[in-house]
Amino acid sequence: MRISTLFYIMKQGIANIFRNKWFSLASVATISACLLLFGIFVAVIMNFNNIVRTAEQGVSVTVFFADNISEARILEIGEDIEKRVEVAKIEYISAEQAWEDFRMEYFGEEYSDGFTENPLENSSNYEIYLSDVSLQGSLVSYLESIPEVRQVNRSEITASTLSGMNALIVYVSIGIIAILFAVSVFLISNTVMIGIQVRKEEINIMKYIGATDFFVRSPFVIEGIIIGGVGSVLPLGLLYLMYNIVVEFIAQKFTVISSFLSFLPVTEIFQLLLPLCLAMGIGIGFLGSMITVRKHLRV
Amino acid sequence: MALFRQVKSKKIPNENIIVLENVCKAYATGAPALSGVNLTIKQGEFVFIVGDSGSGKSTLIKLLLRELLPTSGEIYVNGQNLQHIKRRNVPKYRRNLGVVFQDFRLLKDRNVFDNVAFAQRIIQVPGREIRKNVPTILSVVGLAGKYKAKPRQLSGGEQQRVAMARALINRPPILLCDEPTGNLDPKNSWEIMKLLEQINQKGTTIIVVTHNREIVNEMQKRVVTMKKGIIVSDEEKGGYIDED
Numbered sequence: 001m002r003i004s005t006l007f008y009i010m011k012q013g014i015a016n017i018f019r020n021k022w023f024s025l026a027s028v029a030t031i032s033a034c035l036l037l038f039g040i041f042v043a044v045i046m047n048f049n050n051i052v053r054t055a056e057q058g059v060s061v062t063v064f065f066a067d068n069i070s071e072a073r074i075l076e077i078g079e080d081i082e083k084r085v086e087v088a089k090i091e092y093i094s095a096e097q098a099w100e101d102f103r104m105e106y107f108g109e110e111y112s113d114g115f116t117e118n119p120l121e122n123s124s125n126y127e128i129y130l131s132d133v134s135l136q137g138s139l140v141s142y143l144e145s146i147p148e149v150r151q152v153n154r155s156e157i158t159a160s161t162l163s164g165m166n167a168l169i170v171y172v173s174i175g176i177i178a179i180l181f182a183v184s185v186f187l188i189s190n191t192v193m194i195g196i197q198v199r200k201e202e203i204n205i206m207k208y209i210g211a212t213d214f215f216v217r218s219p220f221v222i223e224g225i226i227i228g229g230v231g232s233v234l235p236l237g238l239l240y241l242m243y244n245i246v247v248e249f250i251a252q253k254f255t256v257i258s259s260f261l262s263f264l265p266v267t268e269i270f271q272l273l274l275p276l277c278l279a280m281g282i283g284i285g286f287l288g289s290m291i292t293v294r295k296h297l298r299v
Numbered sequence: 300m301a302l303f304r305q306v307k308s309k310k311i312p313n314e315n316i317i318v319l320e321n322v323c324k325a326y327a328t329g330a331p332a333l334s335g336v337n338l339t340i341k342q343g344e345f346v347f348i349v350g351d352s353g354s355g356k357s358t359l360i361k362l363l364l365r366e367l368l369p370t371s372g373e374i375y376v377n378g379q380n381l382q383h384i385k386r387r388n389v390p391k392y393r394r395n396l397g398v399v400f401q402d403f404r405l406l407k408d409r410n411v412f413d414n415v416a417f418a419q420r421i422i423q424v425p426g427r428e429i430r431k432n433v434p435t436i437l438s439v440v441g442l443a444g445k446y447k448a449k450p451r452q453l454s455g456g457e458q459q460r461v462a463m464a465r466a467l468i469n470r471p472p473i474l475l476c477d478e479p480t481g482n483l484d485p486k487n488s489w490e491i492m493k494l495l496e497q498i499n500q501k502g503t504t505i506i507v508v509t510h511n512r513e514i515v516n517e518m519q520k521r522v523v524t525m526k527k528g529i530i531v532s533d534e535e536k537g538g539y540i541d542e543d
Contacts, residue, residue: 005423019408205404208364209465210393211421298386 009215013222023191023198024227030191031231031284034184035277039239041176042276043269045169050264052165056133057088059162061140062153063126069148071124077146078126084142086135091127098123122150134163188288203296213297220289228285232277239273240266315375316342316473316504317363322372324358324528332358334528336372340506342472345499347515348508349539350525356508359525360477363506364398365389377472394422397466397503401478403458405450405465411437412446415464422469436464440494456487463494467503474498476507480514488514512539 017024063081065074074092082090093101099120128143130136136159143152199220206216243266250257317340325331333355340346350356361367362374365381374381377395384392405414412433419429437443440460450458459479466474476495480488492514499505509515515522515538522537523530532540 002423002425004426005420008420201404202406205406206417206421207390208393208398208404209418209421210390210396210469212390213387215390215421 009218010222012219013226016219016223017226020198023194024223026194027191027227027285027288028231028234030187031228031281032234034180034187034284035232035281036235036238037183038180038280039235039273039277041180042273043239043243045173046269046272047261047264049169051261052162052169054262055158056162057129059130059133059136059155059158061128061130061136061143063128063143063149064122064151064153065124066148066150067122073148074124077148081126081128081143084139086130086132086139087128088131089129091129093123093125093127095121095124098125130159133159134166184284188284191288199292200296203293207297216297217290217293220293221286224285224287224289224292225282226285228281228283228288229278230281231285232281236270236274236277240270243269314342315339316344316377317506318373318375319362320373320375322362322369322374324355324362324367325370331370331528333362333369336528336530338523338530338533340504342504343499343502345496345505345518345520346507347518347520347522347537348506348525349510349515349522353527354525355528356525357477358528360475360508363475364396365392390421394469395471395473397463397469397471397474399459399462399466399474399476399479401481403450403455403462403482405458405461407450410447410449411442411453411461414450414461415468418465418468432468433464436468439467440464454487455483456490459483459487459491460494463491463498467498471503473504473506476505476509478509479507480509480511485513492518515539 065077078090078092081087095118099118102120128139130139136154136156140152140154143149203216247263250261250263317338319336319338322333322336323331324333336355336359348356348359358367362369362381363376365384368382376392379392381392406417409417415433415436416429419432424432434443434446437446440463442457442460442464445453445457450461453461459482463474463479474495479491479495483491488511495505495507496518519536521533521535522539524532524537524540
């Protein structure tokens with residue numbers, strides 16, 4: 001293909017946008033609206049996911065051992081526990097350390113001096129952090145099957161709530177993505193339908209004169225890509241600006257919630273959102289224009 | 300007029316440029332649009348195709364444009380059997396035909412220059428040549444001074460001249476005109492027909508589908524009359540046959 005033809009096709013693609021100003025605006029607005037909703041949803045889900053993950057990291061199981069068990073055996077059991085898939089991190093707290101922590105937390109230096117022996121003599125324990133809260137049950141059964149284990153402390157409610165949250169996030173994500181997808185397809189196909197009516201005659205003329213499918217289609221595809229690109233950049237820009245404002249607003253207005261909520265920085269959200277929205281916008285523009293023109297190429 | 304010299308030099312006397320052999324075309328519903336049509340058009344001829352609505356004229360044009368394929372029979376244009384042209388090669392075939400429609404079919408948002416230049420751009424003529432060829436063909440159709448105008452700023456006759464310039468700029472050996480004067484007043488109609496005659500004199504084969512009785516009777520060209528999908532008369536220097 002000649003360079004001049006390539007330039008001509010690109011020029012026509014850009015010119016098409018201005019020739020059909022209202023159609024272009026409607027298309028950009030449709031894509032932007034869909035991607036804005038999608039972007040808001042992604043940002044909310046990512047933050048929600050982050051909050052649940054942070055909570056999950058704090059969920060632990062504590063294991064206490066029977067009397068008179070040797071320190072060596074405790075360490076041996078610890079090594080076995082650490083090898084299990086349910087375990088993310090394991091911390092050993094000796095009886096001395098446990099008393100020290102308790103003493104400092106509840107009595108302070110001066111009041112605890114009266115104790116000559118360690119009242120928490122049998123309280124050597126492992127604090128086990130889970131890789132996935134839903135695996136708490138299987139880990140607890142394993143721990144309880146070890147003969148030297150005296151007691152296993154766990155938080156069933158927290159674990160099941162967090163597991164439930166995770167499942168909920170997945171279902172809500174699927175549900176909302178399906179709804180957004182259906183709405184987007186409906187809005188975009190409507191816009192494309194209008195586009196077909198506007199372009200029908202033009203495509204026919206080109207075909208009668210002897211233009212190849214490629215020559216007819218290319219300017220429309222370039223137009224579609226530009227519209228899709230602009231349609232994705234606008235909501236991304238808006239989301240970028242709005243995100244920090246909304247996070248700050250929540251932190252100020254709802255101090256109770258914000259004390260245990262940690263929001264992701266906007267840069268982290270955009271690491272996923274930027275390529276995703278651009279790909280979706282450009283993809284919608286590309287496919288939309290291809291389909292619009294394709295229907296009328298058989299002249 | 301330099302644009303037409305090349306066509307003239309290619310002219311082979313008595314060569315059959317369009318041949319229809321027993322062509323039938325039936326649509327899914329209704330009576331057949333064409334039944335057993337045989338027609339031969341020689342290079343450089345000027346032929347009127349006349350007939351009432353539903354006589355099969357439009358189907359004939361669509362078949363020649365390779366927009367439709369015949370249900371049976373063979374169509375040869377420039378020696379090519381149209382049934383054997385693959386879909387991807389249809390654009391290349393259509394470049395042998397200039398087409399002029401009743402409703403002009405100009406790209407409304409482009410000016411006269413761009414409308415005419417479009418036909419050259421699709422065959423990838425360099426920009427330098429396009430800038431030379433377009434004013435030349437516009438002066439042939441008498442629109443040299445209006446190259447910047449948009450179609451809506453032109454009269455019907457002028458718009459049809461733009462359509463003719465577009466159809467002719469690639470020097471096609473055949474010019475198909477589907478009711479070219481259908482939307483024009485008598486004065487403009489005659490001017491368009493005179494222009495077609497001039498182009499024909501330079502060697503281009505011209506086929507005009509029309510309802511215009513006065514023009515057909517006056518011009519004394521070959522007249523093919525169609526009725527209900529068949530050719531009922533084919534006369535050299537013929538006239539418009541009234542419906543009985």
